[in-house]
Amino acid sequence: MVTTRRTQQERRAQAEAALLDAAAELVVQHGVRSLTLARVGEQAGYSRGIVTHHFGSKQALLERLARATQAGFVPGLADLPPGLDRLLRLIDGYIGALGDVGMMNRAFLLLWAEAATASELAPIFRERDEAFRSDLRSDVAAGITDGDVRPDVEPGDVAIAVVGQLRGIGLQRLLDPHTVDTARLRHTVTDYWRRALRVP
Structure with a gap:
């Protein structure tokens, strides 16, 4: 029987993933x-020292968690x-992903909501939201250049509205999952933005 030893880099990556989980x-x-380094270590089965x-x-830790929870959502x-x-695929995929919100995605939405009142989170999520809005602005601006999006549309306004809508739907899904039918809603919201932005 052959066993393969994990490299130090693999062990480190596994430990970090377990700590973030x-x-x-x-x-x-x-x-x-209630989050402390000691509690994270205990929850993951490690010592506080390793955290x-x-x-x-x-x-x-919060900064890494914010990035890890948002990565690969769509x-x-x-x-x-x-x-x-x-842009439309992002909207559709984001709402679709809310249909089965895993632990990491739930944590992201809760951290995002708490950022409004938690001073240690506010700068992290301002930066994350700005990166999200920047991508959306690029999509709208490229759509205008390509002739697919109306030229009178303001990319920054669309970015703010889309982020607010998607995150708001996510929080509603966490609070009352039976009320938010993501399978239907993803088509409704995507169609709304298609009609609102597309050149007639």
Whole structure:
């Protein structure tokens, strides 16, 4: 029987993934204010020392968690050029993904909502939201250049409205999942933006 030993890099990546999963679980169960390095280590089956070793501080852990929870929420967009099609696929995929919100995605939405009142989260999520809006602005601007989006549309306004709508739908889905029919809603919202933006 042959066993393969994991490299130090693989062990480090596995430990960091387990710690981030544990942090997400704690956020969902108890909120960000109850999150400590010691509790994360305990939840993941490690010592507090390993959490400090990997992240250094609670703030650094929160920053990594914010990035990890948002990464890959809508797969398959990286290969698409900016434009109306990419924007509509993002909207459709985002709402579709809310139909089965995993622990990491739930943690992201809860952290995002708490960022309004938690000073340690506000800068992290301002940066994450600006990156999201920047992508959306690029899609709208490219759509205008391509002739697919009306030239009188303001890309920044659309970006703010789309982020607010998607995150708001996500929070409603967390609060009352039976009320938000994502399978139907994804088509309704995507069609709304298609009609609102497309050149007549």
